[in-house]
Amino acid sequence: MTTAFAAAARVVDPELRVVTIADLGVLREVEEEADGTVRVTITPTYSGCPAMDAIRADIARSLTAAGYPDVEVRTVLSPAWTTDWITDEGRAKLAAAGTAPPPPRSLPLLQRTPVCPRCGSPEVEEISRFGSTACKSLWRCRGCAEPFDHVKVL
Amino acid sequence: MTTVDELLALGDDALIAAQRLAEWTTRAPELEEDVALANIALDLLGQARMLLSYAADLERAGLEGAGRDEDALAYLRGEREFRNAQLTELPRGDFADALVRMLFFAAYQRELYAELAAGPDERLAAIAGKASKEVAYHVDHAIMWTLRLGDGTDESHRRAQAAVDRLWPYTFELFEDRPHLREAWLAAVEPVLAEATLDRPEDGRFRPTGGRKGVHTEHMGYLLAEMQSLHRAHPGASW
Numbered sequence: 001m002t003t004a005f006a007a008a009a010r011v012v013d014p015e016l017r018v019v020t021i022a023d024l025g026v027l028r029e030v031e032e033e034a035d036g037t038v039r040v041t042i043t044p045t046y047s048g049c050p051a052m053d054a055i056r057a058d059i060a061r062s063l064t065a066a067g068y069p070d071v072e073v074r075t076v077l078s079p080a081w082t083t084d085w086i087t088d089e090g091r092a093k094l095a096a097a098g099t100a101p102p103p104p105r106s107l108p109l110l111q112r113t114p115v116c117p118r119c120g121s122p123e124v125e126e127i128s129r130f131g132s133t134a135c136k137s138l139w140r141c142r143g144c145a146e147p148f149d150h151v152k153v154l
Numbered sequence: 155m156t157t158v159d160e161l162l163a164l165g166d167d168a169l170i171a172a173q174r175l176a177e178w179t180t181r182a183p184e185l186e187e188d189v190a191l192a193n194i195a196l197d198l199l200g201q202a203r204m205l206l207s208y209a210a211d212l213e214r215a216g217l218e219g220a221g222r223d224e225d226a227l228a229y230l231r232g233e234r235e236f237r238n239a240q241l242t243e244l245p246r247g248d249f250a251d252a253l254v255r256m257l258f259f260a261a262y263q264r265e266l267y268a269e270l271a272a273g274p275d276e277r278l279a280a281i282a283g284k285a286s287k288e289v290a291y292h293v294d295h296a297i298m299w300t301l302r303l304g305d306g307t308d309e310s311h312r313r314a315q316a317a318v319d320r321l322w323p324y325t326f327e328l329f330e331d332r333p334h335l336r337e338a339w340l341a342a343v344e345p346v347l348a349e350a351t352l353d354r355p356e357d358g359r360f361r362p363t364g365g366r367k368g369v370h371t372e373h374m375g376y377l378l379a380e381m382q383s384l385h386r387a388h389p390g391a392s393w
Binding site: 152 | 285
C-alpha cells in the first residue's frame, strides 16, 4: 500500500509538469492522525500562484485513490518558500525538460546566471525578468540561439 | 494587535494597484513587458487575498461569525469603504506613469513589508515575509525602466519627468501612518531619479489625502465598477 506521504508527494506541479510538489519543496509535511485523517501542509511559491487550488484538489484526489479519503490540506506561509528547497532530483528533471534550474542563493549575485539547459553554454542573456509563470524568467542562449525558461532565485 | 482597518489599508493598496496594472494586459509596448506587468499584478493580487482573508477572519471573530469573507470585501464594498491610498487608484496613464508609479509604490512596500515581517503579529509577519521577496523583483523592474525611460530619448524623458511630477504629491499619503519609513524610501528613490536624469520634485503643499478614510478621487468609482461588475451581476457564480 502507498504511504500517505508517497501519495501526496507524487502530485505533479500543474505548471511545471515535469516535477512533483515534493521536488519543488511545496510539500512541507504529511501527518496521519489516529482517526485516519491525513493532514497535508503545503506552501505557495509566490503569493499569487494560481496553481494552489489545483494542487489542493490533486492532493485530495491522490490520497483518496491511495485509500485515504479524509484529507485536510493546510497552507502555511512561513517560513517563506525559497528556490533552495528544490531538490537535486527536481533540478535535474527541470534541466532535462529544458528549464534552467535556479542557482543556490548562497552564490554571489553575479554568478547567479544559468547555463543553457540545451547545449550547456554559459553564454546566455536575460530577455525578460518575468516569464510564462511567476517563478520563471526568460533567457536566450548565445551559443545555440535557443530561448529557454529559468526558475529564478527566490 | 493589528486592526481590521489596518489590514484593509494594506490589502486594498495591493488590490487596487493590481487592478490598475492588470489594465496593461495585452496593451504593453512589448510582449515581454506584457507578461512582466501581468505577473507583478498577480503577485499583488495574491498579497491582497492573504491580507483581505486576514481582515475577514478578524472581522468575523469580532462579530461572532457575522462578518464578510475575502470576496465580499473585494467585490461588495462601496467606494467609501475602501482604504487604499489614492496613488494606487489614479488612472492607468501612459507607460511612464505605470513604471514610475511602480517605483514609488514598490519601494514603499519594500520598507513596509520589511518592518511588518519583523513585527509582533505572526500572521501578518508571515504574509509580509513572503511578499517581501516578490516586491524586491518589482522594485528591480521599476528601477530598470525608470533608468531606460528617464535617460532615454527626449520623448521618453519628457514623459517620465511628467509622471514623476504628477505622482510625487500622492506619495505623501503612503507615509501618513508610518512617517519614519519615508527616509528609507527617499534613500532608495532619489538616487534612481538622479541616475535617470530626472528632477526630484520639491515637496510642495499639494498633498492629496483621504484614501485611508474612504475619501477617493473621481477615478475610483469607475475602477470599482469594472472590477466588481461580474461578481455583482452573478452573485456566487463559480467555474
